[in-house]
Amino acid sequence: MIESDSTLILYFMNKTPQSNVAGKLDFPSDVLTPSFVYVLFSIKDRKLYVGFTHNLEQRLRDHSSGNVDSTRARRPLKLIHYEYFTNENDAKSREVFLKSGFGRTQLKLSLKRTLAELGLESGEV
Numbered sequence: 001m002i003e004s005d006s007t008l009i010l011y012f013m014n015k016t017p018q019s020n021v022a023g024k025l026d027f028p029s030d031v032l033t034p035s036f037v038y039v040l041f042s043i044k045d046r047k048l049y050v051g052f053t054h055n056l057e058q059r060l061r062d063h064s065s066g067n068v069d070s071t072r073a074r075r076p077l078k079l080i081h082y083e084y085f086t087n088e089n090d091a092k093s094r095e096v097f098l099k100s101g102f103g104r105t106q107l108k109l110s111l112k113r114t115l116a117e118l119g120l121e122s123g124e125v
Helices: 056-065 086-099 099-110 112-115
Strands: 035-042 048-053 077-085
Touching: 035 056, 035 086, 048 056, 048 086, 048 099, 056 077, 077 086, 077 112, 086 099, 099 112
Parallel strands: none
Antiparallel strands: 035 048, 035 077
């Protein structure tokens, strides 16, 4: 799990895949390459970032440490949503959809309570 002094706050709300006591993800043994689509909220510019990865924990570390060009200047970041896929193509399609105009609208509707907790108005982001 991300260290407490990190600028990225990591929350795993969904218990699939299972999270063990150390906060590490335990994947089902029949899944060779899990895929994730995730959404980060920039506390600095108050905008969303949608990404794809096979290793969510490492990718969040990369974002947090400034190793991702597209989010380096947007830190600190907060993970507000992620989706787990057993099929890489499904995950990539979902990422493309969420980055589209209609997809972003749907994402904002799905996360409206989370976004409200972050103090965002419906038109913001």
